Amino acid sequence: MDETKEKFEVTECSRCGGSAFEGLRACAACHGLGRGMIYGSLFLYWNRRVDGFSILLAKLRRLTDFIVNALAAVCAVGGLALLVWHINGVEPSEVLTLTFWKGPHYRLLGFWFGVICVSFLYYRRVIAIGRRSTVRQKVYGEMMEPLMPPPEPEFWKFIAKLPRGVRIEVSRTYVPEALQAIDQAYQLARKLEHGQLKPIHLFGTLLSTQKIAVVFGRLGLKFETFQDKYGRLLAGVSRDEVDTRMAPEVGRALLEAYVDAYEQKQPFVDVTELFLAVLRADPDLQELLYDHDVDLQKAENVVAWIRIQDQLRQRYRRFSAAARYKPKGTMNRAMTAVATPFLDRVSSNLTSLAVSGYLAPVVGRDKELEAVFRVIEGGNKSVVLVGHHGVGKSAIIEGIAQRMVEEDVPEILQDKRLVSLNLAQLISGATASEAQERLLTAMYEIARAGNIVLVVEDVSGMVGITSGTGESIDLSKVLADELARGYCFAITTADPSAYSGAIENSPLGQALIKVEVPEPEVNEAIRILEAKSGTIEYKNKVFFSYDAVDAAVSLTDRYMHERFLPEKAIEVAKEVATAVRNSRGQNAIIVGQDVAAVLAEKTHIPLEQLTEEESKKLLNLEEIMHRRVVGQEQAVKAVAAAMRRARAELRSEDRPIANFL
Structure with missing residues (x-):
């Protein structure tokens, strides 16, 4: 979901403040729904408690589950060992008789108890899977008629009467790692005695997850480079020694992460969707990254890169599952x-x-x-x-x-x-x-x-x-x-x-x-090259940074006019990967300068000219033109001004840049 998409209105229960609970009971006014938003014909809401008591309860539940599962597994293994011991004490022919299995021996009783434990483990596994839901999948041609609920206080009564398939509790679709990051964010806010759980807290805990670490690795960013400013942003959050509540912008981010997963056809809401939603929710976080030349579009492109890598890993299983219903040969x-x-x-x-x-x-x-x-x-x-x-x-x-x-x-x-x-x-x-x-x-x-x-x-x-x-x-x-x-x-x-x-x-x-089929825009071409980069990386045992992918697309788009995106960017990326492997060896990281060097050799354009900031060129355009043109001050200024207007797109696309008579 990008900035151009419609912003959906989030409704909070005025009685419970969006927490969905009054004490330990569900809020009577909103029927335990708390906070939600209308998305087409669906109502999305978050019903999972995020506070110290619920986090402690979840930890105890996980510990109890671990102990119970471990004991059941030990009993199952012990039952199998008793069966082997019992079989070794009888003739092999007796094992195939019904009398052997019905005997009252304690070793056989131990084995059957182990079978019960295996069944119990399987049952617990099924129950655990049943607790999780998948993101509703986009279906071709599906029309989502928007819900038209009345205002409060009738709003929540209207929502409560909707069918279960229309009311979606989004926390059930979150992966455990994302839920853990949310709990850790609350603990961080409580530790700092902050009155609200804000996006800045979630941003910090998401950095410790594996996928977001990969995102920052592709961007070439280390936490140390912006640690001081992040600390200042945390220090600016208002304090409350008694309680920490979820800020409205975090509640919106949790719901919009689900929308992002739905739009991108993801089965679950992962940390990547949550990261983008948190980043969009807080301009201060966007400015924090922008100071290091990372805007929201770059972050979205790298997240798309991570999704593509996940898709490549999962695609065989997904297509194999679909193949169960697809004819294997000529038959339908x-x-x-x-x-x-x-x-x-x-x-x-x-x-x-x-x-x-x-x-x-x-x-x-x-x-x-x-x-x-x-x-x-x-x-x-x-x-x-x-x-x-x-x-x-x-x-x-x-x-x-x-x-x-x-x-x-x-x-x-x-x-x-x-x-x-x-x-x-x-x-x-x-x-x-x-x-x-x-x-x-x-x-x-x-x-x-x-x-x-x-x-x-x-x-x-x-x-x-x-x-x-x-x-x-x-x-x-x-x-x-x-x-x-x-x-x-x-x-x-x-x-x-x-x-x-x-x-x-x-x-x-x-x-x-x-x-x-037109040539793709630069941003779309970047994502296409990201999809192709995995094969190139695997073949050459090197790794592309995002700057390298960006440079391969933007520089070929600017200087290789005889060919078209995305093919020309893909071909240059292959050449760069080979050159870097040969010069720096395996596991090298390809940066934008490596792409510029290869492209300079291909186009015979000096490397300095390829890597020079275009804004500097435009600012010094008159000086550059005077290297070849003597005098003609008025004409040079007119040409330079027209070029700057054209580059800023302050002209009609259906007309030439300028006419000089």
């Missing part, structure tokens, strides 16, 4: 599809690759994915993704395959296979008529199967290609005719020049709806 769940032997020889099954975890996670591109789905939903139409080489057209197709596995797609795409046709294999060694016959055979199998979505990358290659015998083949007309019959639809790709020159005015162009 209704068992109405048929085998496609010829198509299998000239294509790749992208959904099978997604099930096996072979496709890279797709970052961003939500707008393009939604556009594709709208076209397909709007009338079973086929799509052509039009964009320059390197902007990520193939990544969008892989993203569709992954969402098809999870069935987070329109109903028309559910229970389908995404199959990519290989044109080279299709026409290899074939005459013109043979190539057309092969395509028709593949399309016939697609029609018979009934559960296939066809992918043709670089579809312009079907127009006017040459077969192995030198004959000219135009397969695009055949494909257009088959798509027009409506038994299947296709997702294709093309670059802008090929689309306008060979496809747009052809029969195939009439059968395809154009979806443009």
Whole structure:
């Protein structure tokens, strides 16, 4: 959730002040809900007590659970040992008889008691899992009609009558590490005799968690660098020797962390979501990091990086779980599809690759994915993704395959296979008529199967290609005719020049709806490179800092105009990783200066010019221009002023920077 998103209003019970309790009992006015907010058709609230008594009670409960589980485990192991001892004292043949197991011997009684202990441990495990809930998952096409509750005092009565599935107690979705950080923050506030538990306390305890330590490591920040200012911020909190209550901004942060997890499709609210929510809640914390050249956007990007790494570790399990419900071969769940032997020889099954975890996670591109789905939903139409080489057209197709596995797609795409046709294999060694016959055979199998979505990358290659015998083949007309019959639809790709020159005015162009794929913005390209960096790091045994990722994207965007993001940034990152490994060895940390050095060598631009602050260049633009221009003071000032206005985006994007006559 970023700053541009709508801020939701948090409602606190006026009677209990949002604590949800009066003494040891639930507040009668708010029915123990305390503090919450409307999020679409849901009401989110926090019902977990955060005070000294509840923290002590939780510690005692954890200690009791540990002791009980340990005793049960010891009894289970002891029962197994007694069984082995008992078996050693009898003939092997007796073990297979019912009389052996029904005997009244004390060793057998000990074994059966051990079995009861194992069952007890399993039961406790199931109960413990049942106490936790997962974050409600975003479903494609789900409409969330906003709740319209009356104002207080009727507000809480209205909320209390809502179904359980609409009222979500968010603390049950927090991971234990995040809950522990909240308890530690309260203890820190109480130790300092502060009257309120504020974001500054949570920030401090979150720094000790492993994931947030990784975030600061990627940012190149150490606690020692801002320890003094953090201490001054803590000292500025008002004191109260008697009681510490949760500040309203912390209550909001706890709820917004859930919203962030929901938006990012996370199963639980982790310390990363809580960290961002706390950071957004306190301008002083943002200023603390900004003093070290870390703004909120950088923090969000690094958290996204950590999420991607977690996703890579968990993806195989997630896709394997989804694969239980996904057809493993050519069949759909209704068992109405048929085998496609010829198509299998000239294509790749992208959904099978997604099930096996072979496709890279797709970052961003939500707008393009939604556009594709709208076209397909709007009338079973086929799509052509039009964009320059390197902007990520193939990544969008892989993203569709992954969402098809999870069935987070329109109903028309559910229970389908995404199959990519290989044109080279299709026409290899074939005459013109043979190539057309092969395509028709593949399309016939697609029609018979009934559960296939066809992918043709670089579809312009079907127009006017040459077969192995030198004959000219135009397969695009055949494909257009088959798509027009409506038994299947296709997702294709093309670059802008090929689309306008060979496809747009052809029969195939009439059968395809154009979806443009622009070059991603710099911030989106940074997150895409973060997703790709893990493979590069693993291969070269080096580590990227966030500054290095930022530099790879921003510098290539500024100086390599002949290629497009994110591909050019990914290629430079690979070269930098190899160069750093060769020069500094394994486990080296790549910084922005390393990226600038490699890019200076590639572009023949001096390193000093690459790394110089752009603001300094703009401030000294007149002086730089006078190195080449003699006199012309008025013209030089006009040009410099126009360039500064353009860089500050104080002009219309539809007009040139300036006109000089």
